[in-house]
Amino acid sequence: MTNAVKRVAVVPGDGIGPEVIEEAVGALERLRGTHGVELELKHFDWGAEKFLKEGVTLPEGALEMLSEEFDAILSGAFGDPRVPSNQHAEDILLGMRRGLDLYINLRPVRLLHERLTPLKNRAVEDVDFVVFRENTEGAYTGMGGLLKKGTPDEIATQEEINTRKGVERIVVAAFEYARSRGRRRVTMCDKSNVQRFGGDLWQRVFKEVSSRYEGIEANHQYVDAAAMFMVLNPAQYEVVVTNNLFGDILTDLGAALQGGLGLAASGNIHPGRVSLFEPVHGSAPPLAGKSQANPAGAILSTALMLEYLGHEEAAAAVERAVRECIAAGETTRDLGGPLSTREAGEKIKARIK
Numbered sequence: 001m002t003n004a005v006k007r008v009a010v011v012p013g014d015g016i017g018p019e020v021i022e023e024a025v026g027a028l029e030r031l032r033g034t035h036g037v038e039l040e041l042k043h044f045d046w047g048a049e050k051f052l053k054e055g056v057t058l059p060e061g062a063l064e065m066l067s068e069e070f071d072a073i074l075s076g077a078f079g080d081p082r083v084p085s086n087q088h089a090e091d092i093l094l095g096m097r098r099g100l101d102l103y104i105n106l107r108p109v110r111l112l113h114e115r116l117t118p119l120k121n122r123a124v125e126d127v128d129f130v131v132f133r134e135n136t137e138g139a140y141t142g143m144g145g146l147l148k149k150g151t152p153d154e155i156a157t158q159e160e161i162n163t164r165k166g167v168e169r170i171v172v173a174a175f176e177y178a179r180s181r182g183r184r185r186v187t188m189c190d191k192s193n194v195q196r197f198g199g200d201l202w203q204r205v206f207k208e209v210s211s212r213y214e215g216i217e218a219n220h221q222y223v224d225a226a227a228m229f230m231v232l233n234p235a236q237y238e239v240v241v242t243n244n245l246f247g248d249i250l251t252d253l254g255a256a257l258q259g260g261l262g263l264a265a266s267g268n269i270h271p272g273r274v275s276l277f278e279p280v281h282g283s284a285p286p287l288a289g290k291s292q293a294n295p296a297g298a299i300l301s302t303a304l305m306l307e308y309l310g311h312e313e314a315a316a317a318v319e320r321a322v323r324e325c326i327a328a329g330e331t332t333r334d335l336g337g338p339l340s341t342r343e344a345g346e347k348i349k350a351r352i353k
């Protein structure tokens, strides 16, 4: 990454993606005035519409272009009922995650106001952890196949890949994060009681890596139990590390704990390289075009991006603004407020100081 003005590729995508990304870009523009943040944004129209018109998903050379010319990517969501195969989302989103080797999927689960959690009697301090989801392998490699398709003897295989290198680097990232943020417990979730081989590798790597981090407790939970404990006792979690699929599932649960998918933010990161920031939610077809989507998840994702790009104060200002809007009831309807996507975005922008 250079010291010059940072370059951001903006890929709004499908459904509510463009609506929430417009507000996120608005927040970034406001930061120019309030915090002197200079970013050069370039928009790309990759998504279902382009795929349907031109047959192009991730254009040729896109990955090289992104890694050579950009410092970060801000994206909305991919998924469209007109593309039931989800081919474009696979090529674009998973294509960037895998092709740019963005091995850390960082997903904070943080309650911004106690009224937002569906849990009873929980304070904001009780829901405050970060999930490190492995983001390049596991069940997401697309390996497998169909034999005798459409016959009664049909066989489908769907393979899960766990490499020593892949497991080690995500576990190390979780412990490094814990150490640098003063977190004292890392919980690794797996299903090693059933998935014996992958589980064996995760267990050994977790134990080995944790021995290098004195003072940080290494805690293990089976993922089914973790899903239960996240609801019953979320305060026990500080940093969670898990594989790609379990991380996907646990972070939708985590999104619910903090007030819903409209609020959850994420970063797809390879430290030192171009990295991708996006809300956890999808294209939400039922909400698309209605200006009902909550832009906060996308805006909080820009905060993660700003932090990654070295603009810590601006990132904190964005988070504060979102928190203040929630406290003031200036939200979209998913959080009980009266505002449209645009109005909610404007309110957040106005509070960035």
Ligand code: NAD
Residues within 6 Å of the ligand: 016, 020, 076, 077, 078, 079, 080, 086, 089, 093, 261, 262, 263, 278, 279, 280, 281, 282, 283, 284, 285, 286, 287, 292, 293, 294, 295, 297, 334
């Ligand atoms: P989804 O996240 O799009 O929506 C599920 C529900 O959550 C919505 O119906 C809505 O009630 C709520 N929701 C989501 N985002 C919201 C927001 N910003 N504000 C308010 N409410 C919000 O998940 P889905 O319905 O399972 O998937 C729809 C499509 O999106 C599918 O094609 C799926 O594959 C895709 N998807 C894409 C991504 C991504 O690109 N990162 C992530 C998840 C799902």
Ligand code: IPM
Residues within 6 Å of the ligand: 078, 089, 093, 094, 248, 280, 282
């Ligand atoms: C997410 C999404 C994606 C995933 C889909 C759209 C491929 O659910 O970002 O959480 O499973 O990773």
Ligand code: MN
Residues within 6 Å of the ligand: 248, 249, 252, 280
């Ligand atoms: Mn998901």
